[in-house]
Amino acid sequence: MSRGLKTTIAILALLVVFGLITLPSLRQAVQRMSATQRTEEQARRDVMQVPVSTPTDVKVKAQMYWLSTASPASLEATAIELPLSADPVERSKQLLLALITNAPSTSQRTLPPDALLLAFYLQPDGTGVADFSDALSAETPSGIQSEQLAVDSIVRTLGANVNVIRQLKILIHGQETDTLAGHLDLSGLFSVSPPSAAAAPASPVPDAPVTTGAVKTTTTTPARAPLSPTKQVPQ
Amino acid sequence: MVVLDPAHGGADQGARGESGLAESDIVLSFARLLRISLEAQGLRVLLTRQANDDPTFDDRSKTANAQRGAVFITLHVSSTGKPGTARVYSLAQDGGAPVNRGTGQPRTVLVRWDRAQQGYLDLSRKLAELIQIQMAQRFRGSAETPTTAAVRQLRTVAAPAVAIEVSSVSLPDRTQLDKMAPVLADSVARAVAAFRLVYEAGVK
Secondary structure: OOHHHHHHHHHHHHHHHHHHHHHHHHHHHHHHHHHHHHHHHHHHHHHHOOOOOOOOOEEEEEEEEEEOOOOOOEEEEEEEEEEEOOOHHHHHHHHHHHHHHOOOOHHHOOOOOOOOEEEEEEOOOOEEEEEEOHHHHHHOOOOHHHHHHHHHHHHHHHHHHOOOOOEEEEEEOOEOOOEOOOOEEOOOEEEOOOOOOOOOOOEEOOOOOOOOOOEEEEEEEEOOOOOOEEOOOOO | OEEEEEOOEOOEOOOEOOOOOEHHHHHHHHHHHHHHHHHHOOOOEEEOOOOOOOOOHHHHHHHHHOOOOOEEEEEEEOOOOOOOOEEEEEEOOOOOOOOEOOOOEOOOOOOOHHHHHHHHHHHHHHHHHHHHHHHHHHOOOOOOOOEEEOEHHHHOOOOOEEEEEEOOOOOOOOHHHHHHHHHHHHHHHHHHHHHHHHHHHHHO
């Protein structure tokens, strides 16, 4: 064996030993970095998105609409216990915050985790106006189906838990936008169906601990269920 | 006349996959193949864009609205969904002014530009059904029936209009989408040819 070859093998062996020694610390560093990332995301949310709490909050079993685990092209009603206000505006905010943050799993999310609810208004005629941050538009996967599921989850969650909302307008950073992420029309109003037998109304659960993803109903809403944006048209 | 709309383009690439697949590129190649298949059926075809530019929604609609008896098909590739499937959409009813949906002719003389599709909802749904049947037969796992949705592009088209969304840019490369392209073109051309008989009888 030549001297050069021996040297090469020795260097390679040294590199392998060095790699083995540093591997655990590298792994720890990666884990620390990912933990820091989660913390930063959480910290940003904590600063930007103030939790909504009101004196009339009562723990109720709310029907939330996230992606179905069995059929990701459809929504599934999931009952979770949430402290919800008697005031429809505050209640709507609480529901939308939960829709963003409390999905049972990442794969069931319908809205991007970075999206913030900036404001919610309710007009006397039952028109709700939900104003989201740019992240809703920028981070929702682009596509007719994915955008429809995102809006559908908002509309159905509000419809199942807030009696007075009849239609919904979605704004992005206070502005009316043409589409959510390039496809779905946001220029109109979306009809909000009141609670039905299939999506039972929120019911009070006194003194129950707040948990997420505790109860799943069997209701699955196919993606093809139409969302009907309505426009005010002069007759 | 069939107006094909390869969605997005220019700076707007539409859906982007992790592998770099861009919706705007894929739909343009779909449109070129579909054009050949439609012309083979004796149909005239116009594309809303021929290259990597990005006409506005309204400019694309204008291309269709300027043609008498046109059919409008906007082509998309999704970010999500079961790869290798295709879904067809027509516009959801928006609850506005009543129109004579049977003939596609509005009852009122003036139709708002931004609601031009409202007079064609039934015809669009029929076209969507014919195409979706083909999709279900040719692409396993595709839905049997079409979907209605608030697709922005469709709202301003004064003609039977549908969106076709193929899944998806999440594929590792274009191979599967490229294999779908000729089948998609043939299927859509057959469905449009079948629809033509229904539509032209109504227009005359």
